[in-house]
Amino acid sequence: MAENTKKPRDVTVAKAKGRPMLTWVGKKPLARVTAYPSQAIERFDATAEQNVALQNADWSDWPKDLPQGGLLYHGDNKDVLAHLLANGFRGKVKLIYIDPPFDSGADYVRKVQLRGAKGTVKIDGEDYALGEQIQYSDIWANDNYLQFMYERLLMLKELLSNDGSIYLHCDQRKSHHLKIVADEVFGPENFRNEISWKRTSSHNDTTDRFSKVKDTILFYSKGDQTSFNTTYLPYTQEYIDSEWNELASGRYYKCENMLDPQGKMQMFDFHGTQARWRTSHEKMEALWNAPQAEVPNSHGLIKLGKNGKPIKRCKIVFMDELPGVQLSDVWDDISYIAGRAQEAENYPTQKPKKLLERIVFSSSNPGDLVLDCFVGSGTTVAVSQALGRRWIGCDINKGAIQTTAKRLQTLMQAQQAANRQGQLFSDDNSVPQPCQLGFSTWRVNDYDLQIQHNEAVDLACQYLGVTRSRTDAFFDGTQGGRLVKIVPFNHPLTPLDLEALRTELKNRPDEERDVLMVSLGVQHDARQWLDDYNRNRPVNRLHLIELRTDRKYGGIIKHEPLTADVSVSRDGDKLLVEIHDVLSPTIIHRLNLEQGVFKAQITDWRAVVDCVLIDTQHDDQIFNVVLSDVPERKQDLVVGRYELSAPPVGSVVAVKLIDMLGEELILRFDV
Known part of the structure; x- marks a missing residue:
């Protein structure tokens, strides 16, 4: 697929016609949205033979320029949904499950640990873990949250088949608002159930109210005819x-x-x-x-x-x-995932497999297409893969994409092993045949896979003494008497960012505080813009901290990349890949240790490596995973030495290493 040669194009979105209608500041229908091209990043196939496991689905209406298999997208899901609408998936999705942010006012983190006997590193007799890594912030102004969800629900409706269904997972904070928004988008006549999932037992943590133990799942159909399998x-x-x-x-x-x-x-x-x-x-x-x-x-x-x-x-x-x-709309037989549960991915807001198994079974059949555009830890797509469904997943967070990809690789390898042993493709209908044993990873709108923006913002706020705001939709917080705006770290400060700031201030005529802009890099014309603006002595004077070069604060965002000592050699018809050492300066910084101390205490480099991927014929564009070493348990280590079939002479072998913080390193070798 020649993705990079395609230009953005507009796709239409139908108006919502349901009643009642909820009103909020800035509510706008989404009649038209721009669809950007996608770029293939990585491909994984658990078998060298093509289409081995495709007999469980009809791929005749699949877009011709996409591989037949799972699709995992990295990017803003609004961009991804527009891309899907523009590329042949309108009206093709049988089931949508989404677990969006709940407007909880919290930063969600995943706990990160090094690999080893207990998943931690022992230094000087103490246990050290890498702490927490911010995955996303669930901090919204009320109106922005509703507009965010409204736009995505409108697009999701367009993707649903006429007999398709959507399950919207929420809690008490926004379930009442989202119910009215969903009534408007899908029509109240297509409301099926308000499911109460008792996710935990009552706990003694309240003195002025009843204990909160449930989430709400809103179940809607696209029309009056819907595919449904009764559960008993x-x-x-x-x-x-x-x-x-x-x-x-x-x-x-x-x-x-x-x-x-x-x-x-x-x-x-x-x-x-x-x-x-x-x-x-x-x-x-x-x-x-x-x-x-x-x-x-x-x-x-x-x-x-x-x-x-x-x-x-x-x-x-x-x-x-x-x-x-017959199963009712009160689900009290599925518990939440405890921290030490076998299926725990150490990902915030992860939902249990049994919950998704029930939803996928109820509203889809083997071969159907399932979509989750807030894929998180990947439970929806993993369950869909296990139950013989096709699937599409996407997320804006890099950690979510990596966690999901690892989970799918492990599952597909297990399915392929069962296939070789004759256990998978049998007459036993209780074991669904998978629709695919491979998937591809894409990004939309050139979304920067290397930036963990939320984590960088949090570190910058801590270092600069910024008090984070939980209610302001535009500004990130305050420092002293100044408002603080942190420019996304995947691009330098530009005049466009400054014009957006000026527009926001015009909409706040009573706001007289100065504004501190924080960025990672500054375009030359942006500095001139700032000088011209401040020369007019405005009420809201603008200040700038550029985190690489500022005299006082410079150096906070100083990234030393992952490094590794790897050798690749050919021995007849065999290819030998050996990893001798891996060093992660970011992990060293997290542990607040000098490099020498770290090396002395962590004698096995494998403790810092989450997984190893190898492509034996890399084309410098798409990483085709030929070998995937993803230890199933946190206490297990990668192998580090691999024998594969040798590729043709002159091939480029690529080795991808991902450390425990999600940083990636790709090394290339001519063989």
Whole structure:
């Protein structure tokens, strides 16, 4: 796909027609949105053979210029959704699950540890972990949050198939607002359920209210026809003891009332009992003539009274012939993920697999396409992969993309191993066949994969003494008597950033405080803009701290890249890749240790490496993963020495290392 040669184009988005309508400051419909091209970054295939596991899906309507497999996008999901609409996915998605920010006013972090026996490093007899890494900030002004969600829901509706469904995960902070917004977008007539998920047990942490133990999941369909599979749960022992009778064989039975509750059926005599039965004489006779049940004092499947005649509750049913109790909209049988749970990815807001398994099973079938545009730790796409669905995931956070990619690589390798052993593709329908054993990673709108903006902002605020704001949609906080605006660190300060600031100040005529701009780099024309602005002695004087060169604060954002000592050699038809040492200055800084002390205490470099990926024929554009070493457990280490089939002479072998903080290093070797 020649992504880089394509130009942005506009895609249309239908108006919301539902009622009621919620109003907020700055509410705007999203009639048209720009779709940017995408760039392929990485590809992974668990098998060298192509299309081995595609028999479980119909790929005939898949976009021709995209590989048949999972799609993982890095970028702002508004850009990604527009890209999907413009590239053949309008009306193709059967199920959407999203777990967006809850407007909680919190920074979400993932806990980062080095690999090892306990996932930590012991230095001088103490345990040291790498602390926490900010993944995203859930800090909004109320109106901005609603506009953010409104725009994305409008686009998600366009992607849904006519019989598709969407599940919107939220909590008490915004569920009431989001319900009205969703009513407007999807129509109240397409509202299916408000699911209450009891995610935790009650805890003694409140004195003036009831303990909060649930999340809300809003379930909507695209139209009046929706794909849905009913879920049944086992009967509780309490219910069995109160309603059912146990036979000597161990089977449970009960008798159902067969009288017409409305009294509208025609009265007739049934083997000596005159009544208005709830079904026809022919169907009652079929029960009478059924094979004899083992229930005492019965005829066929009809229970008899002491007089030998059918009683009112006369139809005999056996518990093992019923599917169970139909699942309701209160889910209290799935617990949250504890910190030491086997499936824990150390990612904030991770949801349990059982929760997503229930949603994916209920509103999709094998081969259907599932989308999660707030993919986080990747639970939705991992469950979709395991249940034989196709999937698309995206996230703005680099840590989310890395966590999801590792999770999928491990899962697909396990599926491929099961396939080789003849365990996966069998006649057992309880084990869904996967639609794909590979996926590709893309970025949209040239989103910078190297910048952890939220983490950099947090570090800068700590260093500069900035008090973070939890309510201001534009400014990041205050320092003394000044407002603070931190320019995104993936580009230098430009006149466009300054014009946006001036527009914001015009909309705040009563704001008289000075403004501190913080940036990573400054364009020359931006400095001239600042000088011209301040020369006019404005009320809101602008100040600038450039974090690389400022005399007082310069040097805070000083990045020393990951380095490694790696050798690649050819031995006949074998390729040998050996990693001898890896050094992460960022991790050293996190531990507040000098390099020599760190090296003396961490004798095994593998403690700092999260995973190793190898591409044996790298083309300098897309990283095709031929070998993936992703230890399943935190206490496990990467191997460090790898033998592969040698590529043709003259090939470029690329080795990608990702450390425990998510920093990537790609080394290339001519072989």
